[in-house]
Amino acid sequence: MDTIPALLRAAAERYGDRPAYVAGDRTLTYAELLEAVRDLARRYVGHGLAAGERVVVWGPNSIEWVVAALATTYAGGVLVPANSRYTGHEVADLVDRTAATTVLVADGFLGRSQLAELRAASELSSTRVLGSLADLSLDHRGEERQVREASSEEVESRADAVAPDDVADILFTSGTTGRPKGAMSAHRQSIGVARAWAELGGVTADDRYLVINPFFHSFGYKIGILVGLLTGATLYPVATFDLDETMRIIETERITLLPGAPTIYQSLLSAPGREDRDLSSLRLAVTGAAVVPVVLIERMRAEAPEGLGIDHVVTAFGMTEAVVVTMCREDDSAETVATTNGRAIPGMETRIAANGELLVRGDYVMLGYLDDPAATAEAIDADGWLHTGDVGEMDELGNLRITDRLKDMYISGGFNVYPAEVEQTLLRLDGVQDVAVVGVPDERMGEVGKAFVVGTAARDEVIAFAKERLANFKVPRYVETVDVLPRNLSGKVLKQALRGSQARTSGTEEKN
Structure with a gap:
């Protein structure tokens, strides 16, 4: 079982x-899922998709997203997930690339016309088929x-022809240059990392x-959809995070797994009416993506009403280029879980270079960046x-x-x-x-963006311009006008000086 089909x-x-x-009143069995994917x-x-061609799926978590993604690989195609909050400009770039x-x-979704945005932003010269995910x-x-x-028979032949080393998916991330790069993973890699995490x-x-992590992200897709296929677990996709609805689903459906960013658990712990909810079914929480306070881990583990009463709380470290690299184990202390990202998972190695940089090697490191051998070599x-x-x-145990x-x-x-991507915009x-x-x-939110602007553009103009072209989580929350940006002799902006000092400013700082 080294291919997704x-x-x-x-x-x-x-x-x-x-x-x-x-999802709501709808239930899809594993047998029905296979039939929907085959259809x-x-x-x-029938619409001309050839083996190896790319399919972009742009939308929030839903059963239809799962079917669209799995059908892509079943037909021999390559999945390209797009962030559901992206603008048409951002998705057009993925399509063109x-x-x-x-x-x-x-x-x-969210009251927008994504199709109109996409058509306005791109000629879609390569695209033969536009579909409705709903x-x-x-x-x-x-x-x-x-x-x-x-x-x-033709479709089953396509599925049979997929090989473990074929590219299964291209997940886009951004580098220091600000230009998104597509990390390519083979079928065996996407399945292997899901299997390691599930075990x-x-x-x-x-x-x-309960899958709050978005399917367009490696964690929601590989550590969500593929983990489900490996284990037979029942997945409950969440399109947008709503605190009351999340607690209702946990209570009524007796949810056992709730991976997510620290903000999810912080919101649950401070939610009005939480003491009236029975969340005791939760047994495993996996978090990361930000610094996790020790007290948060302790409260997640503590019994209600003080905490969430989750039996096992662990942290992990991953990235689009390697999905999951390290993970805590269930018997680790609260301090170990909160202050480290655990040890390398089976199949992966970690080491610290002379300059302090984390280096990663192993089975689940990407094949490379799409059409960018220079960036791959770097x-x-x-x-x-x-x-x-x-x-x-x-540390001495290998905890990162x-x-x-x-x-x-x-x-x-x-x-x-x-x-850099926000700045270029x-x-x-x-x-x-x-x-x-x-x-x-x-x-x-853990962190939000602050833009230091040199020029005459007003704060409202900056925010409006960013909102038109960037996903909401990329839009700066604060805007401050300055006379000049601090730079070193080589011309690089000294961002640490901007973070730690409010000197050399003029005008006012405003919050979005």
């Missing part, structure tokens, strides 16, 4: 009538290929898994070590502690934000002569 077939055979997904894969092929021939869109309908755009009825977490078919050295850009240290960042990336609400605004963006502490 084979894994799906095995799950349907083994778990059959067990529920695979529950859409057949229509993909991957030459995607099929795009499925959850039009109308009902999994496909709309052929061109006349060069006629839509035909593909046979079930460390002791996930079984009896687990009920990220992965000749000995196979992935240079993470994070500064860390390890991230202490700093070589890059300027910060984490807002569990999402990575790369300032803002520099296109008239009235912005120079700009630097840094992450500043925020009680709820």
